[in-house]
Amino acid sequence: MxxxxxxxxxxxxxxxxxxxxxxxxxxxxxxxxxxxxxxxxxxxxxxxxxxLDGTQIRSLRALLTKPGLLSAEYLDGRRTHYVHPVRLFIVVGVVSYFVTTLFPEQRLLFSMGPVLFGSEAVGVEFLFLAAIIPVGALAHWIVLRRTIPFFLGHLVFVLHVVAFSFVLSPIEAVLSWATATRPVLSLVGLVAPLAWAGYWLAALSRVLGGTFREALKPALFIYILFVTFLGPFAWLVDSGWF
Known part of the structure; x- marks a missing residue:
């Protein structure tokens, strides 16, 4: 006993x-x-x-207001002032998921910018999430390996960008719920994907040390690779293989 x-x-x-x-x-x-x-x-x-201690508040503020700063600081070796990328990813993801489940009819896969594979099945959502992170990191590494040679750097960048998409997911669910009976306002649902795309480009430009316009070319190649790699997986899931 x-x-x-x-x-x-x-x-x-x-x-x-x-x-x-x-x-x-x-x-x-x-x-x-x-x-x-x-x-x-x-x-x-x-x-x-x-x-929320000082480190967590500082990390959340940087994640929301300074795209790419957390990744740039991590790559430059300044890591003690911010939450570890994996921990930040998990905490923000868990909180976002539970907030989003308050709107079950509007639940979507966490917004991934132009590539949205929505599904009502929780298992399918996590399958996509598990695929998006390594595939996204691989696409970034292939295009940017001369600038950032280590795969880990691209993985950290993708974790931070996906963490931001977690923040957008409840906002997208609320907007979908609020405009469900107002077709005229349905375009509001584009806010989250467009915000994510803008955030990704801004984060990429900060990490690469260039301008927003200079980030457009590598971003286009990354996007093409990402869709190419993830497309077959999306088709298999949509066909009921998973």
Missing amino acids: MHDAPTETKACLNCGKGLAGSYCSSCGQAAQSPLKPLLEFVQESLSEVLS
Whole structure:
């Protein structure tokens, strides 16, 4: 039979040093026992994932207002001031997904600019998402490998751009819901794809160190490769192979 352990310990469970406060003065680990009531564990887990500290706020602000800055900073080695790309991608994606599910009739695959493969099946959405990231990174690497030789750099860039599309997804769902009975306003649904396309071009120009116009040519080749690579996969899914 299991019993709840006490929430405070007299010695650090990580390094064994004596405790004089809420955290170990030697290694920094919290003084609480890892064995705790389930509700407390869930609350702590949600707090860890969703809490906004200075780094997270700075990262979200840069993601929303300065396209490409997070990727450029990561590639230049300045990483301590921002959330890791994978963590940012997961947190923004999870929050966006649950907000979007509040509008089930308008649920769409997360907006990917001009290439939209909408589906009502959650499994299909995640199949596309799983394909979009590596395929997008590969398309960027093929076109830009002389400027950014490492595939990881392109993967980080795509993670940041897709994270921004996660932010647009609830907005797109709300707009679709608000204009569902107003055909005249249905064009509002184009806002999210156009915003994503503009964001992608702006991010690309920042990472490449050029102008918006200079980013158009490589962006066109990347788009062609992306559609070429992803097209067969989209056809298989649409044909019911997945």
